[in-house]
Amino acid sequence: MAATFFGEVVKTPCRAGTEDEEEEEEGRRETPEDREVRRQLARKREVRLLRRQTKTSLDVSLLEKYPCSKFIIAIGNNAVAFLSSFVMSSGVWEEVGCAKLWNEWCRTTDTTHLSPAEAFCVFYHLKSNPSVFGSCPKKSMQVTVLTCRHVTDYKTSEPTSSLRTPFLKALKTQSFRESPCCSLLEQPNIVHDLPAAVLGYCQVWKIPAVLYLCYTDVMKLDLITVEAFKPVLSSRSLKGLVKNIPQSTEILKKLMTTNEIQSNIYT
C-alpha cells in the first residue's frame, strides 16, 4: 500500500512476486467469452488427417493397414524437391492422405484452405510395394529424414569462408547399424524442430533412423542444394527406389523453372 501526493491510497505492485490474492483475482477475471475463445483456438490448432481428393477426414487406423518398412520424410522445399524428382518419379506413388495443422504462426487465418506451402504433410505409398507408415512403431522399420539448414547455423572452428557449401551431414539413432553416406554432424551443432522430434522419437522407441542434413547458403529452391542430396541415393533405404537418374534430373530442372519466384532485389 502506498499513499500518493493527492492523498489516495493505491495498491503498489509487490516485488516479492505474485501474491495468492492476485491469482484468485485473475481466475475470477476470466469470462465465459475468454473460455470460448480458448476453446475455438484449441479446435483450430487440432491436427487433421484427411484425403485431399475427397476432402474427407481420414482415420488413423486406416493408415495402420500396412506394415511399414521404410519411412522417408523430407522437410523443407529443397528436400521435398529431391524426393519428388528422384524418388517419386520412379515408380507409381499413391497419395494415401495428408495431415494439416494451423497455429498462430501461420500467415493465414483461414484454417480450411491452407496451401501446401504451409503446415502440410502429404503421405504417399509405393503402389508396387505398399509400405505406409503405421502409428505404432514397428521394429523392422527404418526411417530416413532429409532436411536443409542455412550454413550460418553451422558451428565450426574452421573459418566459414573455407566451407564448401552445400554439404551433407548425418545424425543417426543408436539402433541404426549402417554407416551413413556422409560424415556425422560434429558437436556443438544441434538439430532443431521436426527433424529433431522425429529422430528423438526414433531413439526412444529404438527405431533405426538417420537424418541427412544439408547445410546450404541458398534456402530457397536451388538445383545445387537439391543435388547435394544425391549421395543419399546410394544408401540402403533409397537404393531400390530410384531408377532413372538422368530423367530425374530433367524433372528437377522443370520443377525449378516452374517454382522460380521473380525477385529483382539481388542480381
Place this chain on the structure above:
Amino acid sequence: MASRYDRAITVFSPDGHLFQVEYAQEAVKKGSTAVGIRGTDIVVLGVEKKSVAKLQDERTVRKICALDDHVCMAFAGLTADARVVINRARVECQSHKLTVEDPVTVEYITRFIATLKQKYTQSNGRRPFGISALIVGFDDDGIPRLYQTDPSGTYHAWKANAIGRSAKTVREFLEKNYTEDAIANDNEAIKLAIRALLEVVQSGGKNIELAIIRRNQPLKMFSAKEIELQVNEIEKEKEEAEKKKSKKTA
C-alpha cells in the same frame, strides 16, 4: 553474442567483428555468379544471367556495365546498391577526364569505388553496400587489369576471380585451370571463363552473358549465338578428351 553487436554499423563486437559488413558479404552471395579473367591481351567478364520475367525488358537487367570506354565492371548482390555505385563511378570517370585530361586508370576507379564502400562502413546510420564488384580494363600502358572489391571496402588485383553464389566452386576451378596455356590466346581465355561458369550455371549456355575488352578496343558484349558457339566448342572438346581417356584405359 552476435545479436547485441550487429544492429548499428558503427559498433565493433568484443572480438573485433563488424557484423554488418559480414552480413553484407552474405547478401553478395545471394546474387548470381560473375567471373573475371585477365588474359595476355584480353580481359573477360562472364556472368550468370538471371532469368527475366516474361513481361520484363531484358535489356534493363544487366550485370555487366561499362564505366568508361576502357573500363567495365560486373557486380553481384543488391541491384539498387549496384546502380548507385555504378552511377557514382561513371561520374567520377568523366570528372577525372575533364580535370586531368586523361582517362582513369583501372586502379584509380577501383580505389574510388572501394573508398566509397569503406565510407559506408564507418558512417552513422548507414549500412554498407551489399555488392562485390569485378572491375576490368586496360590502362594507357596497355596492361590488362582485373580488380575485385567487396562490401568492406577492400580491393585487390587478381589474375582470375569469381563473386556471387557458388563463387568458391568457380574459384577452385580457376585455381586448377588457370595456366599459361589456358590464357595463351584470346579465344582460350574466353573459353576458360565459360567453362568456369558452366560449373555452376543451372541451365547451360542460355543463361550466360559475356563481355570482353581487347587492347585499344571498346567493350564488346557477346550475343547469345556467339556464346552458344563457344559452348558447343567446349562440349566437343570435352567429348574428345573423354574419348581419349577411355581409349587410354582400354
